[in-house]
Amino acid sequence: MDDVFFEVTDPKGMVVICTKDCWHNHILSRHESLAAQIETVKLTITNPTYGVYRDANFSDRRIYYYRNPSYPRYMKVVVREDPDRSEVITAYETDSMKPGEKLL
Amino acid sequence: MSAINQLVKMEELDFSRVRRAADDGTRFKGDYDAVDDTLFVYFGERPAEVIVHYLDDFIGLLYDPASFEVVGIQVEAFEHSYVPNHDLSSKWELNDSDRRLLKSTGDLIQASERKVRDVTKEVERITRESLIGRSGNRSLVLV
Numbered sequence: 001m002d003d004v005f006f007e008v009t010d011p012k013g014m015v016v017i018c019t020k021d022c023w024h025n026h027i028l029s030r031h032e033s034l035a036a037q038i039e040t041v042k043l044t045i046t047n048p049t050y051g052v053y054r055d056a057n058f059s060d061r062r063i064y065y066y067r068n069p070s071y072p073r074y075m076k077v078v079v080r081e082d083p084d085r086s087e088v089i090t091a092y093e094t095d096s097m098k099p100g101e102k103l104l
Numbered sequence: 105m106s107a108i109n110q111l112v113k114m115e116e117l118d119f120s121r122v123r124r125a126a127d128d129g130t131r132f133k134g135d136y137d138a139v140d141d142t143l144f145v146y147f148g149e150r151p152a153e154v155i156v157h158y159l160d161d162f163i164g165l166l167y168d169p170a171s172f173e174v175v176g177i178q179v180e181a182f183e184h185s186y187v188p189n190h191d192l193s194s195k196w197e198l199n200d201s202d203r204r205l206l207k208s209t210g211d212l213i214q215a216s217e218r219k220v221r222d223v224t225k226e227v228e229r230i231t232r233e234s235l236i237g238r239s240g241n242r243s244l245v246l247v
Contacts (some may be wrong), residue, residue, distance in 0.1 A: 024241065032153075069111060090140045094155065
């Protein structure tokens, strides 16, 4: 599909895509420093060193991937889980997880 | 697998920009991401890089990693949870009067921007109360 910016597979074998629209219009428009971190974003999904978590409030559709920090941050990638096409919703840096997140 | 630890404590963050914004009446800027259902509110200009410091499952402070200065907040699950939980539906949802004025995409964009502005003011008020309540120290945080 020509709207796919990148496609990767997570450790459980789930294919995750990121569309061009998501990358340019949602992620970079609000987190422009991630422009230079595209490979880190992909690695966060393929090799989430801090694991994969499910959201307490969106248990049916949101999962989070974390990768190792460079102080004071973790890379966090938010994915909407879908049997047909799991998609990156957003990505950003955080210094912690949310209290309600559960490790999968 | 390593645990995710809290890397920065709230006491390490610098709230001077928020205090200045409150003192000089700086308009807070709202930006709603409909895909992620997240409202971003900035206290002045947004830096190129921000880190999220979660206060709870919905609200995170946004700070500049170079200075640890708090520059805004993000509210997750905004439409799904925050709006109904804070009785903001009347400000967020389109009413009959709004709908009658919608004739074009331009009208829709104007209405959206107006709604975001209106609700940003409410989020600003709620956030101040929330932060002051958490810190227990008005001078430390916002006012």
